[in-house]
Amino acid sequence: MSDPRLRVMKDLPSAHLLGAGTAMCAGCGGLEALHEIYDLLGGKTVFVNAAGCMTLLATYPFTPFRGSWLYTSMASASAGAQGVRDALDILRQAGRLAPEEDLTAVVLAGDGSSYGMGLAATSAAIERGLDFLYICYDNEGYGNTGQQASGATPHAARTSTTTRGYPGFKKDLFDIWAAHRPAYAATVIGAEPLDLARKIEKAVALRGPRLILALAPCPTGWDYEPRETVEIGRLAVRTGAWPLKEYADGRVVHTKLPHPRLPVAEYLRTQGRFRHLFEPQADEAALAEIQAQVDRYWQRVE
Amino acid sequence: MSRVLLTGNGAAAWGARLARVDYVPAFPITPQTEIIETLAGWFDRGEMPGRLTVLESEHSMVTAAGAAAATGVRVFTATSSQGLLYAMEMLYAVPGWRVPFVLVNVSRGLATPITLEPDHTDVLAARDSGCLQIHCATCQEVLDTVLIAYRVAEDARVRLPVIVNQDGFYLSFTREPVEVPAADAAAQFVPPFDPGPIAFRASRPVSQAVAVLGGGPYSYFRYEAHLAALAGLQAYEEAAAEFAAAFGRMHPAVECYRSDDAEVVFLMIGSFATKAKDAVDRLRDRGDRVGLVRPRLLRPYPAAALRSALLGKRAVAVIDQNLAMGLGGVLHAELAHALYGQPGAPVLASFVGGLGGRDITPEEFCEMAAIARRAGMSGVAPPPRLLYTESELREVRKLQAVANAERHGIGGQS
Secondary structure (H helix, E strand, O other): OOOOOOOOHHHOOOOOOOOOOOOOOOOOHHHHHHHHHHHHHOOOEEEEEOOOHHHHHOEOOEOOOOOEEEEOOOOOHHHHHHHHHHHHHHHHHOOOOOHHHOOEEEEEEEHHHHHHHOHHHHHHHHHOOOOEEEEEEEOOOEHHHOOEOOOOOOOOOOEOOEOOOOOOOOOOHHHHHHHOOOOEEEEEEOOOHHHHHHHHHHHHHOOOEEEEEEEOOOHHHHHOOHHHHHHHHHHHHHOOOOOEEEEEOOEEEEEEOOOOOOOOHHHHOOOHHHHHHOOOOOOHHHHHHHHHHHHHHHHHHO | OEEEEEOHHHHHHHHHHHOOOOEEEEOOOOOOHHHHHHHHHHHHOOOOOOEEEEOOOHHHHHHHHHHHHOOOOOEEEEEOHHHHHHOHHHHHHHHHHOOOOEEEEEEOOOOOOOOOOOOOHHHHOOOOOOOEEEEOOOHHHHHHHHHHHHHHHHOOOOOOOEEEEEEOOOOOOOOEEEEEOOHHHHHHHOOOOOOOOOOOEOOEOOEEOOEOOOHHHHHHHHHHHHHHHHHHHHHHHHHHHHHHHHHOOOOOOEEEEOOOOOOEEEEOOOOOHHHHHHHHHHHHHOOOOEEEEEEOEEEOOOHHHHHHHHOOOOEEEEEEOOOEOOOEOHHHHHHHHHHOOOOOOOEEEEEEOOHHHOOOOHHHHHHHHHHHHHHHHHOOOOOOEEOOOHHHHHHHHHHHHHHHHHHHHHHOOO
16 A cells, blocks of 8 residues: 555644534544544535434535535445445446536444444445445544434443443444455544544545444443544543554454553443443443453454 | 326336336335336336335335435335335325325235235225325226326425325236327326425435424414325326326216216225226116215225215115225215215215125115115105125125034034
8 A cells, every 4th residue: 555645633624614603412432533534525515414413404595515415214225335336437438527626425424324224225336336435423423413323332331221231342344344345444533533544535535435443432322422523532542442443455453452451441431321320339240241352352452 | 108008006017117116115015026026027128117116014115115205306116005005104294294295005805704805995094195096997097096196296286195096806907908108198298306495415404394383383284285285186197187188088086977967976996996987887788877976096085076976866776885984984984075065966875895805796786776766755864774685694604603513623622
């Protein structure tokens, strides 16, 4: 892969392209990541949206985007991207569209769509080799409807449908993508902007199906103060709960190894959704189980 | 122009080819598959420029159809039955994008039970979606209607998707002689697609299908799509007249067959209406003044044309090849809506038949005409009838006996 242009923080764009004043919640980790992504992607894009929090970004007559937008449904954003890309290809091949009028098809979807209802459409788009960028803002629950448990909810998290903690385990969407052998897949978080920017830089240089999976700390869904979003994001990485990695050319590479790796409890205790693991007394068994999961993951990596 | 033997599916594919569609998002379902296979072959052999993409579901297929049309290409797609229902969320969504494309639905009865043979309950589930609907009775009509449908869909006053309906098996798999228009004549009738302002371009960002806050803007955009659908009446009349001038075949919004002086009229849609035509001829031979009125256009609803065809008649036998559970026949309810309170409105007799491809026999047409005539004389609408014969019931009783015997045989219980 070519030498990255973005080496240090001051290489990142200083002008922000995405408009302010949207309907997102204060401290939205998804919007934080989207700002950073959009600064690098720019306006020659069609954002094909699936039902979720960010559907409210474009609310008539306003949009924060400089480029185009198409809302589809919860299940079929990737199919919408297919239609847009196919149409642009047809127009280009027929000489009916000037090259400078071409656009990048970008899916913007939450975890509810990405891990669940929209997964079949996305899997099919990857298998067809669709040239698109897929951004998932993963706040680990159906956030727009009040944080019910989704396929992305982590073990033991309290949600509005799992009031005693989610009994299941977070689905591994990165591995599901990687199993399709896409052009690129990466996990990112807004709290690590340089790592994120380097991955966007790589992704935009490639063609084919590309995933940017952003963990999106969510003050309302995870129950913490909006000002904590960046710190919680950093802790997700430094405790090893959210591994930063990328898939390209058949290989997975971790882009930030947490050394020393902090105990996962330091991440969990920042969020009300895990409070029952600490109060009224610590649930040592549950905490040990979660720590063991994280340890097992990193033992495989290291 | 050449005359060849084509199935309804073949005719639909030819319609798409002659309309020079750019893009066909597809998903296979019986009895529609021949349409997409034919188009796939033409694309693969380079006989048609453009692209066919097989999606993983009809929901995705209609999403891709709308998205591609919103990017400025001419789109064709096709489905049937369960597929149409699987796509239903998007069928209701894409009209609001104001994107024109044509979808051929090959009607097939809905589960449960599962069947492959036709009735119209599938396509009528889309009647309130904002997609316009045209119903065909012959393979020739299928081809011609696809061309007319592009004119209506792309009309600046309309800009909505159009569903062209044909019956599974009776049309989809039946070969009939079909006049295939010459490519240049078809191209003259369906000019190149002009997407207007609705197309994604780098220099001209567009936000499509965005959220609104509150009922005011919501109602505005819903009313706007409704008024566009109503404008489809005029657009259809103009396109059909122009088609007739170019190709010599008139396909009116409402076909009237020997109904001018009729006392009793059958009202039907689709290929089974050809059975009604045959029945009209037989009854006329006996001296009965019977006719047929067949709406081709169902959305927008041609209320004025139906009034002018039916006011002053004694009675109308509405034969619904569909079943709205808990209500009855959809066409009957809609016709009552068009005629209620109008001077000279005929008495309506409601019949449901032809479900899942069940035949409607000449004797039944004769009986329905008689019931409608009596109702017309008395001025009292008869109770709705579900067509079914004693011999059919005996056959089902036999099947039930076999099912019972099998169950007890396998279960080992008495």
